[in-house]
Amino acid sequence: MSMKQIKWGILGTSMISATMANAIQESAAGELYAVGSRSMTTATNFANQFGIPVCYDNFQKVLDDPEVNAVYIGLPNHLHKDWMIRCASAGKHILCEKPLVISTDEYAEAFAVVGNASVFCMEALMYRCHPLVARLCDIIRNKLIGDIKAFTAVYMADIAHLANPVAGGSIMNLGCYPVSLIRLLAGIDQGKSFAEPVMISATGRVNENNRDNQASVLLKFDNDVVAAVTTADDMGMYHQFEIYGTKGRISMLTNPWLPSENDNRFIIYQSDNNLTTEINVTAEKTLYTYQIDSVNDSISVNSRECNQISWQDSLGNATVLEEWLRQVQKSN
Numbered sequence: 001m002s003m004k005q006i007k008w009g010i011l012g013t014s015m016i017s018a019t020m021a022n023a024i025q026e027s028a029a030g031e032l033y034a035v036g037s038r039s040m041t042t043a044t045n046f047a048n049q050f051g052i053p054v055c056y057d058n059f060q061k062v063l064d065d066p067e068v069n070a071v072y073i074g075l076p077n078h079l080h081k082d083w084m085i086r087c088a089s090a091g092k093h094i095l096c097e098k099p100l101v102i103s104t105d106e107y108a109e110a111f112a113v114v115g116n117a118s119v120f121c122m123e124a125l126m127y128r129c130h131p132l133v134a135r136l137c138d139i140i141r142n143k144l145i146g147d148i149k150a151f152t153a154v155y156m157a158d159i160a161h162l163a164n165p166v167a168g169g170s171i172m173n174l175g176c177y178p179v180s181l182i183r184l185l186a187g188i189d190q191g192k193s194f195a196e197p198v199m200i201s202a203t204g205r206v207n208e209n210n211r212d213n214q215a216s217v218l219l220k221f222d223n224d225v226v227a228a229v230t231t232a233d234d235m236g237m238y239h240q241f242e243i244y245g246t247k248g249r250i251s252m253l254t255n256p257w258l259p260s261e262n263d264n265r266f267i268i269y270q271s272d273n274n275l276t277t278e279i280n281v282t283a284e285k286t287l288y289t290y291q292i293d294s295v296n297d298s299i300s301v302n303s304r305e306c307n308q309i310s311w312q313d314s315l316g317n318a319t320v321l322e323e324w325l326r327q328v329q330k331s332n
């Protein structure tokens with residue numbers, strides 16, 4: 001591939017946009033070309049920080065710029081749907097932050113437009129692009145722990161005071177990660193790209209505005225596979241992920257949803273031969289650079305979806321998150 005052939009525009013100037021700006025600059029084929037913000041001062045400061053040649057005082061102007069090929073939507077969750085529609089209408093490829101949408105109605109509305117435009121679109125579930133996930137998939141596919149029967153997952157971070165209250169709570173901001181990994185691995189175990197639960201049972205804790213600060217869900221998949229997931233956004237930073245199979249288990253020692261370059265460790269316990277193996281999957285580049293490289297590679301071969309997370313996969317995740325949230329709010 002020739003160098004720097006995809007010109008990127010960024011919408012929003014928060015910390016995650018800064019992380020993506022670095023990743024675009026590190027990517028093999030991406031050029032960081034434009035940034036849009038609600039204020040020119042903020043846009044200019046961001047542009048100066050990253051050496052971005054073009055900045056705009058509103059998001060739409062990025063989409064109206066004919067030089068822009070692809071847009072990173074780093075806006076709060078409740079704005080994703082409208083900006084995906086605007087990007088697709090402007091013929092721009094899309095990398096949109098997670099969760100892609102905050103309801104299945106929003107998904108239908110967005111993809112009525114995105115689906116009919118000639119653009120690439122992917123939900124920025126970045127961990128899916130890291131070699132750690134490919135390694136876990138290989139281990140599950142090769143049945144090193146037999147057939148999967150259960151998952152346990154905890155993902156908590158103290159972000160409630162930072163997150164936009166309209167954009168959702170712990171389920172949308174954090175629960176999206178373990179649910180997506182479980183759906184992926186449950187599917188791989190059954191020879192598919194991902195699996196959908198056949199039963200969802202949830203409860204949790206909401207605040208006075210009905211915002212979920214803590215939420216647990218039981219997911220049952222085909223073949224009696226059960227997953228128990230807990231998330232919270234006001235209790236500190238904790239991660240835990242275990243996979244139980246008929247012939248052993250896998251225990252993550254590091255955060256599978258925020259893999260790093262050097263430290264991505266897990267232990268495989270194999271019960272049939274009493275073997276314990278610790279594995280560390282190292283990476284050649286940052287997590288977010290893997291993500292941008294995956295997007296650029298897909299765009300350069302005219303693919304509209306990424307291998308790591310398809311549109312249907314994102315819809316499956318949105319479907320689970322919506323039902324999880326519905327039950328939590330109903331249980332309070």
Ligand SMILES: NC(=O)c1ccc[n+]([C@@H]2O[C@H](COP(=O)([O-])OP(=O)(O)OC[C@H]3O[C@@H](n4cnc5c(N)ncnc54)[C@H](OP(=O)(O)O)[C@@H]3O)[C@@H](O)[C@H]2O)c1
Nearest residue numbers: 012013014015016037038042074075076077097098099164
């Ligand atoms: N993948 C990851 O590791 C990761 C990490 C954190 C967050 N995220 C995701 O990234 C997205 C942004 O999260 P965040 O915490 O950065 O959100 P945020 O700070 O609330 O908003 C992000 C940017 O959007 C613009 N914005 C904020 N409120 C707006 C409003 N009401 N109307 C229009 N524009 C608005 C602002 O940009 P301007 O001031 O420049 O206009 C702001 O800097 C979310 O979808 C979140 O789930 C992902």
